[in-house]
Amino acid sequence: MEYDKTNRTFDCEPTLNDTQVLEFCKNGFLILEGVVQDDINQRTCDYLDGKIPAQPSYIPEGLTHEDLERIRNSHEPSTIFLEDWFVEHVVLNPQVAGVVRSLLGRNVGLPVLMSLHRAECPGPAQGWHHDADHVFGPEVRFIQAFYYPQDTPLEMGPTEIVPGSHIRPTHREAGEKGLSTSAPAGSFVIHFFQILHRRGEATGEGVRHMLKYNYWRTVPPQRDWIVEPGFNFHTADYGSHGIARYIAHMFYWLCGKADEFRIIGGQAWPYSGSSMNQIGKTYGFGEPEGFIPNWRHNNADNYSTPS
Numbered sequence: 513m514e515y516d517k518t519n520r521t522f523d524c525e526p527t528l529n530d531t532q533v534l535e536f537c538k539n540g541f542l543i544l545e546g547v548v549q550d551d552i553n554q555r556t557c558d559y560l561d562g563k564i565p566a567q568p569s570y571i572p573e574g575l576t577h578e579d580l581e582r583i584r585n586s587h588e589p590s591t592i593f594l595e596d597w598f599v600e601h602v603v604l605n606p607q608v609a610g611v612v613r614s615l616l617g618r619n620v621g622l623p624v625l626m627s628l629h630r631a632e633c634p635g636p637a638q639g640w641h642h643d644a645d646h647v648f649g650p651e652v653r654f655i656q657a658f659y660y661p662q663d664t665p666l667e668m669g670p671t672e673i674v675p676g677s678h679i680r681p682t683h684r685e686a687g688e689k690g691l692s693t694s695a696p697a698g699s700f701v702i703h704f705f706q707i708l709h710r711r712g713e714a715t716g717e718g719v720r721h722m723l724k725y726n727y728w729r730t731v732p733p734q735r736d737w738i739v740e741p742g743f744n745f746h747t748a749d750y751g752s753h754g755i756a757r758y759i760a761h762m763f764y765w766l767c768g769k770a771d772e773f774r775i776i777g778g779q780a781w782p783y784s785g786s787s788m789n790q791i792g793k794t795y796g797f798g799e800p801e802g803f804i805p806n807w808r809h810n811n812a813d814n815y816s817t818p819s
Contacts (some may be wrong), residue, residue, distance in 0.1 A: 527610030540678035541703035548698030568594035621728030633714035646706035669714030677708035774802035
């Protein structure tokens with residue numbers, strides 16, 4: 513792990529391979545269970561509840577001690593990023609860092625804003641939503657993390673998500689369930705910012721803490737995660753009709769190959785990977801001319817011609 517405290521970046525070895533990066537593009541999330549040690553989880557809760565004194569490693573330029581105290585007691589307690597123990601064991605947790613480094617490249621930018629989702633339980637489910645200021649597109653310029661510093665079983669209303677909803681606006685009725693991210697203390701949900709989600713219904717009693725923040729890309733994308741020798745861009749499974757075009761476009765962007773990405777539609781590549789019934793290779797792979805997905809979804813076929 514290389515941590516640049518001055519520039520607030522880190523670098524480490526990536527831990528995801530081609531197949532895992534592609535799966536992340538398809539699902540829009542992954543869960544790391546119980547990767548932070550118990551004493552750090554408890555210390556995090558104590559910090560959020562004001563039970564231990566703040567020990568900031570420095571005071572950012574333009575802020576005062578009074579500002580730090582105000583920030584700590586707000587719904588955005590970003591001063592926790594000034595605590596060395598939190599940076600070392602949570603933000604730079606080796607398992608989290610390896611995943612984030614795989615998706616964002618070298619010299620990952622550390623978070624600058626923390627959001628605290630503190631829920632009094634019991635309580636009803638939140639409405640389904642894409643977070644404000646979301647953008648749908650192939651670019652992966654930042655990744656969001658949810659951190660549970662305490663056990664968050666179903667009765668404590670863990671976040672529900674809708675896998676695959678990160679590629680287009682998605683509507684879901686309040687009565688419809690999603691995938692629960694219930695997990696033990698010290699767990700993370702690493703996901704695309706724009707994925708559809710909500711706080712789940714809570715039937716238990718007590719306070720549920722969940723922390724939310726972003727990691728940032730600082731370098732152009734390239735395929736510098738764990739490269740699988742046998743990985744084949746032509747035959748990889750990018751998903752079904754209407755989905756594969758977006759997943760493949762995102763994967764190509766992450767590989768630094770977005771300028772090469774063209775599709776011709778229909779049963780052509782990249783749809784091919786989802787069918788086991790073909791008797792020959794799919795047409796359309798590597799075409800120099802064609803279309804790209806229309807991420808704005810503002811025309812009839814959701815394709816656009818590159819300029």
